[in-house]
Amino acid sequence: MPLITGDLVYGEVGYEEYQEGKDVLLIAVAVLLVLNAAFLGFLHVWYKKRIRALGPRPGGLPGKWKRWAFSL
Numbered sequence: 001m002p003l004i005t006g007d008l009v010y011g012e013v014g015y016e017e018y019q020e021g022k023d024v025l026l027i028a029v030a031v032l033l034v035l036n037a038a039f040l041g042f043l044h045v046w047y048k049k050r051i052r053a054l055g056p057r058p059g060g061l062p063g064k065w066k067r068w069a070f071s072l
Helices: 015-054
Strands: none
């Protein structure tokens, strides 16, 4: 297969650095995805805990509360 300008093949100068850079980028993206998922999980738990701390809506009305907590 013909090489495109800028392609590096095994044994060329800079090939090892290129592969190492790709590996570091892959690890960094994986770590950031895991941290993002953990943050969203903790945010969900915190949000549910705050909703439970508010208690039921005034008057015992059914359904989800929307703005009553902010009108107090």
